[in-house]
Amino acid sequence: MTARIGVVTFPGTLDDRDTQRAVRVAGAEAVPLWHRDKDLKQVDAVVLPGGFSYGDYLRAGAISRFSPVMESVIAQAKDGMPVLGICNGFQVLTETHLLPGAMLRNESLHFVCREQKLRVENADTAWTTDYTAGQEISIPLKNIDGRYVADARTLDMLEAEGRVAFRYLTDGEAADGYGNPNGSLRDIAGITNEAGNVVGLMPHPEHAVEPLIGTGRTDGLGFFTSILKKLVNA
Amino acid sequence: MARVVVDVMLKPEILDPQGQAVQRALPRLGFEGIADVRQGKRFELEVEGPADDAALARIREMAETFLANTVIEDFTVRVEAGS
């Protein structure tokens, strides 16, 4: 028996097929979910993939948040179902307030596509147990609305509760993937909710699961193997 | 038909790189004397029927839940003069 992981497609989602592939590469079953459908098809976890849902018009993630599928995702996430939001998916999660804070236009005002070095700060979430706390990984990053902001109280709370899940690594050469690519406060690349089942991040683990493709590294595979182990052992 | 305008601006404490980029460019273009620039969004809504209190209340709710993200943005709602 393996785990069933749902991958949501909104109009304008781009990385749904890649995410399904990553789920399969990790050994789980990928279940496509459609934005108009409230039915989550009894999946064990859900990934909200990257892209430009609804063109990112208004604000990234703002329109998708109101889709029927999200009603179910929000309800079940509150009951503990694991949810991972990647890039646009992270933006959707902040818009739904499943995760605190908001995403703004990159400080450079440009779209940025690069290989990005991160530190896994929290290896206890549903999606990160196959990493070790403090581990440095390198995965692709690509966004234009990737600047994470929240008020100081929220940021302090996130830090105090260990809910900053990933941080951009800044002390090294830009050419080697170091640096804060979008001006995120406190170099935050991703966060988790209190329970550790809902995780969002801007970089793209699903683009780093096969040795030959993209950056040629498989540092992102751990997200999918983590959740698989958790679900199978549950 | 009435026109209602919703202005959405980043909260003052939030960094506004778009506004800053504009401000930095101004002196190079020969425009002096602008101390600060903020850039936000303006929505023009054409309302079927009158822009009465009920309609404005609904639009305020729409702005609050949808047009603005109140974690980072403030908004104002007003009926456009002359409409």
Next chain:
Amino acid sequence: MARVVVDVMLKPEILDPQGQAVQRALPRLGFEGIADVRQGKRFELEVEGPADDAALARIREMAETFLANTVIEDFTVRVEAGS
């Protein structure tokens, strides 16, 4: 210090995908009765010194050449009431 607002909107004949996306989403969110939505930009400029005719003329020029892309956008300039 005076505040001058420059509103920049796409010309009416130009496609406004952002406004359309908002408009199409509204009924799904339970907001009926909005016949059209256009989305544009709002710039708030803090002017050093008074917002007199000379200053406004300069800002109008700035809007024409820089803040708006007059190939596809129209703009209006006004002094914010109360400032």
Next chain:
Amino acid sequence: MTLDTVKHAAETPEAEQPWAELGLKQDEYARIREILDRRPTGAELAMYSVMWSEHCSYKSSKVHLKQFGEKVPENDAMLVGIGENAGVVDVGQGYAVTFKVESHNHPSYIEPYQGAATGIGGIVRDILAMGARPVAVVDPLRFGAADHPDTKRVLPGVVAGIGGYGNCLGLPNIGGEVVFDACYQGNPLVNAGCIGVMKHEDIHLAKASGAGNKVILYGARTGGDGIGGVSVLASETFDDTKPTKRPAVQVGDPFQEKLLIECTLEVFKEQLVAGIQDLGGAGLSCATSELASAGSGGMRVELDTVPLRDSSLSPEEILMSESQERMCAIVEPDKVGRFLEICEKWDVIATVIGEVTDGTRLEIFWHGEQIVDVPPRSVAHEGPTYHRPYARPDWQDALQADDAGKLARPATPEELRAQILQVVASPNQASKAWITDQYDRFVQGNTVLAQPEDSGMIRIDAETNLGVALATDGNGRYAKLDPYAGAQLALAEAYRNVAATGAKPLAVSDCLNFGSPEDPAVMWQFAEATRGLADACQTLGTPVTGGNVSLYNQTGEVAIHPTPVVAVLGVIDDVNRRTPVAFAEEGQLIYLLGDTAEELGGSAWSQVVHDHLGGLPPKVDLERERLLAEILISASRDGMADAAHDLSDGGLIQALVESCLRGGKGARLVVPEGVDPFVFLFSESAGRAVVSVPRSEELRFTDMCGARGLPATRIGVVDGDAIDVQGQFSIALSELRTAHEATIPGLIA
């Protein structure tokens, strides 16, 4: 205003018509009257004028383009040739690939962001219309001088537009070019290419057959954008004194296009489509007349059923509108219901606007009254043909006589070192990462190679690892010196780039950017370039499958350099075998393949150090190119080379700097006995590449080159953190990196 119906036109033969304002010549107008045996209605005039424009009818270029169909090389890969939306080639395992490059030059000068964005949108719809899923885009670009103030307006806008649209569609950008030259100041070139993949049985064509089949228009509503854009915008030279000639630009909606792609792929999958055409230049005029012209019967369209964004549009305007993100499909009646359902699923508006008839005419009605009644071929495929006069310009001899060999050369190793840094940091040779980092190269999860590799490479089958590669090249400076050779060099370079990554070159697309065809000198350049390209394609066995011509690229009297941009598509059986550019392993041996002659005409060195353009471009040796490609492909397949980089502008030193910086490793080099170090490093002789060979493979590799007769010279070893040329100079990688990477951000950001 009263409706100008067919009946009314027949009754009022003397009515004045604005044919000249619409860009038609007197004899063209007379021919329309002859075809129709009456005066055209307003709507008919609109259709003929856009469809007979240079942009749509290729009236000046087609007599030359014919060669691409006549000088066809032996190649069984071609499944669909010139004439369709894009050519299709067989890449094996049942897969077919379609690809094409197009221009969006003039719109991008007026409104860089939207011009470039809609350029991507247009080429993607062409690929989609063939039945393929678009899998990658490329963007060959040319701008004015890098330090010119207007370049700061145009370049960031173009780049943001290409990124904004392509990123939002989810298409990886895997290659392109950025070239600066003052000749493009008032006339930047924005070319865009796209690759699509399908199974053989999924190929779709733009034709309307089967009487009773429905014509469905789907996608965005039709608005007043770009009306007359095709005839006025693409056929007229810019003239600053007449800004009123600038028509409304088109605004793209990439989100809508993404829905259009997914929706279209789904209707293909369910086999609901009998014929399909994208709406690009000339909008509905083009789509309806081309579909009907290529089909078996006639077509009847109720124009008032077209969903509008602006209800005040006249029928003429609806026919000419270039609103983006629209497609037109021919669907059997019993499949219409399912077709509309799929459109609804994707929130795409779809409307039955007409049907295929068993007649011979394209008939268009407006609220029941007939406003168009024409033979569709006369609109779409039988436009005017010009045999424009051409003549070798009188300045060509003087230009070629102005030999770059006479230019002052570096006198000391220090001077050579300084000039290397100067060339590597010059805008054309500098890193383009500031630009290409604004493009998503990872999306779709199949990108094996992307910029700054020699060619982009996409895996098309995850089971078998079958992949395709694409490179685009063009050197306007070479083409100016000799357009025949320049076009061949563009092909040779793209061909070499594809082979350098380990892929086998299969087929060609091109975008021919030239000045005004009314200038005999420009027409000569065009004739020479097309002849050169056709001849070379025949020799190399790579057919031209399609492409695009962009004329009138000039400001006032001054034309751009003739700029044929050539795209070569290659195939690789196993992407695991791909060869990257980076020198990654210390101790590997660096071999230079090919012969180096003293060839500096049109070179990067002559431009950067002397601001000079003169002499002859490098010699073309296509047999040598073919041999080099075979060696590169074998080396990749059999694991004999771990890195390969073709040599082109900037010569050997440029290639070495790129391979070293990419791998983060230095190189120790020795100039071969009897060779001038300056020529060795800066000459731009064609047919060359550098490779890094593991020591264990050296013998096998040199034996192979020896047996096949390709000169291979061991010139050094991957080592250290500097480029060190024995007895000459040493430059630290860090110094090279700064020189190479700081330039573009410094100029543009």
